[in-house]
Amino acid sequence: xxxxxxxxxGERASALFLMRLILLPTYFMSAWCTxxxxxxxxxxxxAPQRCIETRTCVAATAMMYRFSANTRQFLESNYLPVTExxxxxGTVLRPSAKDSHRFDFKVVIAANYKIVSRDQNVSGTLxxxxxxxxxxxxxxxxxxxxxxxxRDLILLWAQAVDRHFMPFEHVISPNG
Numbered sequence: 001x002x003x004x005x006x007x008x009x010g011e012r013a014s015a016l017f018l019m020r021l022i023l024l025p026t027y028f029m030s031a032w033c034t035x036x037x038x039x040x041x042x043x044x045x046x047a048p049q050r051c052i053e054t055r056t057c058v059a060a061t062a063m064m065y066r067f068s069a070n071t072r073q074f075l076e077s078n079y080l081p082v083t084e085x086x087x088x089x090g091t092v093l094r095p096s097a098k099d100s101h102r103f104d105f106k107v108v109i110a111a112n113y114k115i116v117s118r119d120q121n122v123s124g125t126l127x128x129x130x131x132x133x134x135x136x137x138x139x140x141x142x143x144x145x146x147x148x149x150x151r152d153l154i155l156l157w158a159q160a161v162d163r164h165f166m167p168f169e170h171v172i173s174p175n176g
Contacts, residue, residue, distance in 0.1 A: 038068060048074035052139070057089040057111050057157040078108045080156060082165040089113075090156035090167070093144060103144040105155060107137045112158040115144055118168045123147040134158040 037043045045068045050056070059075050062085040067075065079087035089111055093103040101124075107113070112134050115122045124131050124146040131144065137155075146153070154167060 035066060045070060047071040051078075052108060055109055055111055057109060057159070059087045061085055061087050080154065080167040082160060082167050086165070088157045088160040088165060088167075090154060090160075093153040093155055100149060101146045103146070103153060104141065105144070106141050107139055107155070109157075110137065110139045112136050113155050114158045114161045116154050116156055116161055116166065117150045118152045118166075120150070122150065122153065134161075 034043070038045050047067070048071060051059075051074070059079050061075065061081070064072060064075070075087060078089060078091070080090040080092070081087050089109040090113065091105055091107075093105055093115065096102040096104060113136075114134050115126070115131065122131065124144055126135060126144050127142050144153075144155075152168060156167065160166075
C-alpha cells in the first residue's frame with residue numbers, strides 16, 4: 001500500500017491512488033480506536049493467554065510500546081530478543097544456588113526447544129533423561145543438569161536455533 005504506483009496509467013492508477021488515500025487513514029484510525037478501547041478496559045487483552053493456547057513462538061516487537069503493560073511483561077518474561085524487533089520463546093537458564101550444574105526453569109509456551117551455549121555444545125540430562133538436542137517441552141517446570149560448567153545457557157525455541165537466530169548479543173549473561 002505504501003509502494004509508489006509506477007508504470008500504471010489511466011483508470012487503474014486513479015483507483016489505486018484513491019484506495020490508498022482512503023484506506024490508509026482508515027487503518028490508522030481503527031488501530032488507534034482499538035488501542036483506546038483496550039486501554040479503557042472495554043475489550044479484554046487476552047494476548048498472553050492466546051499466545052499460550054496457540055503455542056506462539058515468535059513475537060514481532062517493533063512497536064512493543066503499543067502492547068498493554070500486561071502483554072509487554074509477558075513477552076519480556078517468556079520470549080528472548082534475537083534481533084532488535086523480534087523475540088522467540090525461551091529463557092535464560094540460571095544455575096541453582098546450591099548446585100551450579102542444576103538449572104530449574106519454567107516453560108510457558110509448549111514447543112520444541114534446544115538448550116544452547118555461546119561457547120560450546122551442551123550435554124547433560126533434561127528432566128532425568130539424556131539431552132541430545134531438540135526436545136518437546138510441555139508447559140511447566142523442568143530441570144536441566146549439565147555435564148560440565150557452562151556460561152550463558154539459554155533455552156530457545158528449536159526452529160530459531162536451527163535458523164541461527166541466537167539471543168546472545170541481546171540478553172544479559174546469567175553470570176553477570
